[in-house]
Amino acid sequence: MESNRRGHPVATTGLLTAVLLIVATTACGQEEAAEKERTASQLVQVSSVHEETGMTLLEGPTFAPDGGLLVVDVTAPAGEPKVLRVDTESLEVSPVLTDEASAYTSAQFSPHDDRLYLTDLIGGKIDSFTPEGEDPVTFFSGDVDGKPMLPDDLAFDEDGNLFVSDTTGHSDPVWDPQGRVVRIDRDTAEATVLADELPAPNGISFSEDFTGLWVSQYAANRIDYLGLNEDRTEVATAHPGIHFDGGTSQIDSNAVDAEGNVYQAVHGQPSIFVYSFTGEHLATVSVPAEDAGGLDTATNLAIAPGTTDAYMTVSGEDGGFVYTFEALGEGIRQSNGG
Template sequence: MQRRLIALALAGCAWVAMPAALHAAGAPALEYTAEMRGPAPIPPAEQGLQTITATPWFKVSDDGLQLEGPVFDRAGNLIFTEVFGGKVFRLTPDKRLETILGENALAPAGLAIHRDGRIFIAGLGDFKDAGSVVAMNPDGSGLTAIVPDTAGFLPDDLVFDDKGGFYFTDFKGTSTDPTGGVYYVGPEGGEKGGEPVAVLPNLSVANGVGLSPDGKTLWVTEFSKGLLHRVSLSDATTIAPFGTTVPYHFTGPAPDSLRTDADGNVYVAMYGQGRVLVFNPNGMPIAQILLPGRETGHNLRSTSMVIRPGTNDMYILTNDWKAGEGSTIFHCKALAAAPVDFSHR
């Protein structure tokens, strides 16, 4: 035994004494490839998807504004928000940019237009527990609390159903503390609606929310866990038996807002990746839309998108944060036209 130990010790000394070149001789080596480079490489499972690159359409600002919540009103104006400054903008069909709500403490993230023309705003408030849903007239006047900032929610996005009620996401929690969720506010109770009812609780930072064209399927993104939820509804607040699935687990940061088209396809903005992933009505990935400059770290904060009613023209909002290219709206063609907007009926 003693001889064996001595032999092993001598062998170890001999290995340490060898030149470094001999240590590495024949060692397998990793190498960067084109697909690996950049801050947000496309995961291997998604590299074969049909892929297009959107084109610049309108430069909102030279500053990196956190643009969010795009919707079209009945006049064809594009309404959207700037979260950290609290502003709500209107971009007219001839591309005149107007401010309809100045700086405020709402931290507006999501917008939806009521059938009576009022603009509903999902606001993150203090980003802790004092967010709200408010309504205002198209000119920015008449602010009215629908879900007050004392209710304890952090509303991030919202969508109306055909009854005049709406779903909103509660942007609370962390990846290990699922205290957010999706809630429904019914149309009852006059202009302020009903009390929020939990539909899909226990989510880690619920973010995007949308409905299928027939209103029977609710789609939700879970930002901190990177999940896409597909929820079959029996009624506005009741999940059908065995009606929930997680058809997709995202790789990397992070699923943000979503929209649907008239064929039931789902578009998810990937915040931190400068792209939009497209899913069929069953939640299977079928395509992707890239933003220019993403491979060198630009335009990665892709937050949301909208399809212009009556067309398949899609507009994607992003910002370059501190990387120098400001805040831009990009344009491409979606697979199908916009769904019938319940607020436009």
């Protein structure tokens, strides 16, 4: 370092260049971080906190064949709408079906029979209905390998077979994993365990090419990738694919767009985190700051097929809402319910 006539050090050109580089790099990093932050717009309020249950929790958004958006209210009491229809144009909300005891946590239409399938977490079963909520049928119930199942989310393969996250052990610590991923045959309803001893699996979605499953592990805050064999009857390879640093919040349901991006919903904050299939954090979609005080959970999302119009279900003490944002890729089956 050079000195002036008074003996004080003078910064060299190299040092100045380094300082400017650090400043520029910091500014660039801050700009990139800001670009990742996206704000969703409120579309419509769907539900209010139920007096009987003390809460409302919207889940399972899925588009029906006629384009209507259906959502489930997990905590709706007996007699109140368990499945509701949202017209994304008129913003009209109407009931689809109810019953006395179910707690539906996800919804998706089958490519095999075009019926609506709902996972009943409390009842340990999977029900199906027409898109209008009629002709109720219990498609699956009972134990799997001698153990009851807590079916949370589901995904269909191209042939209409069901892949279900069994979130058994949901309240147990990560070091006591009891959850499973279960395949259910579309014709026989025979259940096969594909993976077990998992830390409360929740979200489950096929990759964009149907070669593997992205499974959100609620009690471990990670998203595992399960590569499947050719006929999707066994897990061929598996590894933790994405880790989520959520603090007190935990990962919930997920979805995949046509580009293979993974959209991860979060229980404990009203946000969706978007990752590339290689694990790069691409974006965080949150509700406006002025809304966040009364909304603490984003459970799931659906992207309208063939578009980038995304809809996320958000809930809290202010009620249950649908928010909308522009997705990074187009909607496909893997981003339409589950």
